[in-house]
Every structure is written in C-alpha cells, then in structure tokens.
Amino acid sequence: MLDEGRAAEHVPHILVIDDSPEDIRSLLVSLRGQPWRLTLASDPRQGYQRALALRPDLIVLDVRMPGMDGFTLCRLLREAPATRRTPVIFLSSAGTVEERLEGLSLGGVDYVLKPFAAEEVLARIRIHLQLAWRDEVVAPVEAAPSTQDTDQVMLRAAMRFIAQNLGELPPLTEIARKVGTHDKRLSGIFREHLGTTVFAYAREVRLRKGQELLADSQLSVQDIAELVGFRSACNFTTAFRERQGLTPSQYRQQAQGESVGT
Incomplete structure (x- = not known):
C-alpha cells in the first residue's frame, strides 16, 4: 500500500478512450475539475499507444469504436506488461448482458452504461483508484513499445x-x-x-x-x-x-x- 505521503505526491492520471468525446462532455468537464491528470484519445489505436507510453493509473474505455472495439483493446492492454494491472472501466452504450459479461471477463473492473451520471462515474473512478493503490507501486514511464x-x-x-x-x-x-x-x-x-x-x-x-x-x-x-x-x-x-x-x-x-x- 502506498503511504499517505507518497499517495499525496502522486497525481492520478486518467486516460479516456472514446471515439465520440462530445457524447461524454459532462464527464470530461467533471474530470478536468478534479486534481487529476487527464489524457483523451479519440481513436482506439492512439489510445493503446498512449496507454503504453504514459502508463495511466486508470483507463475509461468505450466499446463500440471503429477499427478496433474496446473489447479488443482491453485484450491487448491485459497482455502488455506496462498496462496489465491498470484498472479499466468500460463506459459504453453496449449494454446487453452478454456485452457486459464479456467486458468483465476480459478484465474490466467496472462497466457503466451510457447515458450516465458524471458524478457516479467519478465515484467509481475514485473507488478503483483506491483499490489499485493498495498494492500498486508507481513505476517509471516506459518508452513506446517496439x-x-x-x-x-x-x-x-x-x-x-x-x-x-x-x-x-x-x-x-x-x-x-x-x-x-x-x-x-x-x-x-x-x-x-x-x-x-x-x-x-x-x-x-x-x-x-x-x-x-x-x-x-x-x-x-x-x-x-x-x-x-x-x-x-x-x-x-x-x-x-x-x-x-x-x-x-x-x-x-x-x-x-x-x-x-x-
């Protein structure tokens, strides 16, 4: 567990990957109002590369995106050493039981449906950051993968x-x-x-x-x-x-x- 001093020094970094940022504007505004770092990727492949390079503390991930859906991206994140343990919260309109179960079975720590209340998403992010900090040691940023x-x-x-x-x-x-x-x-x-x-x-x-x-x-x-x-x-x-x-x-x-x- 991180001690209080180290937790206070570390500013949580949230990566949001969503091909339609305008649809989650309320959440982005709320996130920018927090004492956190925020990175946005509107393309899943861009999001994957940023996740590997920046090693965020938590990823908020859409499912239905062109080129590579969120489930595919989560598979890759779970196999990459740099992001294997990074909490992933799915935030999507893909709301069937089968889709929610697939997201969780792939390693997502949470699954929130659109439309959403920004306050609820923030609360879930805080919870999963706290859970991750229990065992996580902040590692140095790695170079982009070969x-x-x-x-x-x-x-x-x-x-x-x-x-x-x-x-x-x-x-x-x-x-x-x-x-x-x-x-x-x-x-x-x-x-x-x-x-x-x-x-x-x-x-x-x-x-x-x-x-x-x-x-x-x-x-x-x-x-x-x-x-x-x-x-x-x-x-x-x-x-x-x-x-x-x-x-x-x-x-x-x-x-x-x-x-x-x-």
Missing part, C-alpha cells in the same frame, strides 16, 4: 483467446480482429515466434486440453471432443492417436490407472 513487443502482445492475446474458445473457434480473420490485427499479420506472427500456423497451434492446444480432460475427468470421449472443438469423437480419436500413439480410451486407462496406483 514492433516486436507489439507482436508479442498480439501473440499472447491470440493464444489466450484460442484457449478460451476451443469449442467454437471462429475463422482466422475473426481471431485476428479480436486481437487488433489482420489475418496475414497474425499468421506471420505465429510463424515467426512459434514456427507454426494459427490453426496448427490451435489443434495442438485442443489435443493438450483433451489429454488433460481424459486424465482428470470422467467425461465421455464424445463430450471431450465437443468441448475442445472437434467435430466428432472419431476425428478426435484419429488426431489423438496420431499425436500420442494411443486411442483416447487407452490413454485414459493408462493415465487414470497410474493415478490410482500412486
């Missing part, structure tokens, strides 16, 4: 997205969009850093997850095949046997037999 650093962030974001969506993995273009790039660049990043294609990597993750489920659960082979994204138990069995030299049933018998014996 291209390789950006590639690593996108790679980690894509790997996490794949792992979380094995059962219904979307096409490559959609995976790339979810991490703020296009399919050719994402394919190049996977080839350069992992020496494989996106879907060869996904296949390997599916088989590893299937292997874990066979060893640690009583789910049927059919259920496991569906959970990890194979079209049928037959396809899963063929792929698993090619990788392990055993059928799923044989592997389970061996793995769970060893577990019981130890």
Whole structure:
C-alpha cells in the first residue's frame, strides 16, 4: 500500500478512450475539475499507444469504436506488461448482458452504461483508484513499445483467446480482429515466434486440453471432443492417436490407472 505521503505526491492520471468525446462532455468537464491528470484519445489505436507510453493509473474505455472495439483493446492492454494491472472501466452504450459479461471477463473492473451520471462515474473512478493503490507501486514511464513487443502482445492475446474458445473457434480473420490485427499479420506472427500456423497451434492446444480432460475427468470421449472443438469423437480419436500413439480410451486407462496406483 502506498503511504499517505507518497499517495499525496502522486497525481492520478486518467486516460479516456472514446471515439465520440462530445457524447461524454459532462464527464470530461467533471474530470478536468478534479486534481487529476487527464489524457483523451479519440481513436482506439492512439489510445493503446498512449496507454503504453504514459502508463495511466486508470483507463475509461468505450466499446463500440471503429477499427478496433474496446473489447479488443482491453485484450491487448491485459497482455502488455506496462498496462496489465491498470484498472479499466468500460463506459459504453453496449449494454446487453452478454456485452457486459464479456467486458468483465476480459478484465474490466467496472462497466457503466451510457447515458450516465458524471458524478457516479467519478465515484467509481475514485473507488478503483483506491483499490489499485493498495498494492500498486508507481513505476517509471516506459518508452513506446517496439514492433516486436507489439507482436508479442498480439501473440499472447491470440493464444489466450484460442484457449478460451476451443469449442467454437471462429475463422482466422475473426481471431485476428479480436486481437487488433489482420489475418496475414497474425499468421506471420505465429510463424515467426512459434514456427507454426494459427490453426496448427490451435489443434495442438485442443489435443493438450483433451489429454488433460481424459486424465482428470470422467467425461465421455464424445463430450471431450465437443468441448475442445472437434467435430466428432472419431476425428478426435484419429488426431489423438496420431499425436500420442494411443486411442483416447487407452490413454485414459493408462493415465487414470497410474493415478490410482500412486
């Protein structure tokens, strides 16, 4: 926890990322009335670069923006070392239950719907600043990331997205969009850093997850095949046997037999 002296010296820095600043004018006026530093970005990619370079104490983030939506931006912020622990408050008209849950599951600490009361948003910002200050040590500002650093962030974001969506993995273009790039660049990043294609990597993750489920659960082979994204138990069995030299049933018998014996 920061001591009172250090907390008094540090001026909180708030980054607001919204492509329509005129729609949140009341909040911006209120923020400028606080003893805080305020940075505004009206383009999500600009906001991402400013977040990495300036390392704000808290980010207020819209969802529906052109080019890169707020969910994609949050994925990248959560994978970048400079912003991994920065609180993100979503402030958006994207108000379905599914959208709110997605924002929170991606690491947002709060989700406020438009239209809003500026006083409520300020109160939530204060709360999350206080929570962040309990454990946060103020770090020096880092230089803007290199291209390789950006590639690593996108790679980690894509790997996490794949792992979380094995059962219904979307096409490559959609995976790339979810991490703020296009399919050719994402394919190049996977080839350069992992020496494989996106879907060869996904296949390997599916088989590893299937292997874990066979060893640690009583789910049927059919259920496991569906959970990890194979079209049928037959396809899963063929792929698993090619990788392990055993059928799923044989592997389970061996793995769970060893577990019981130890």
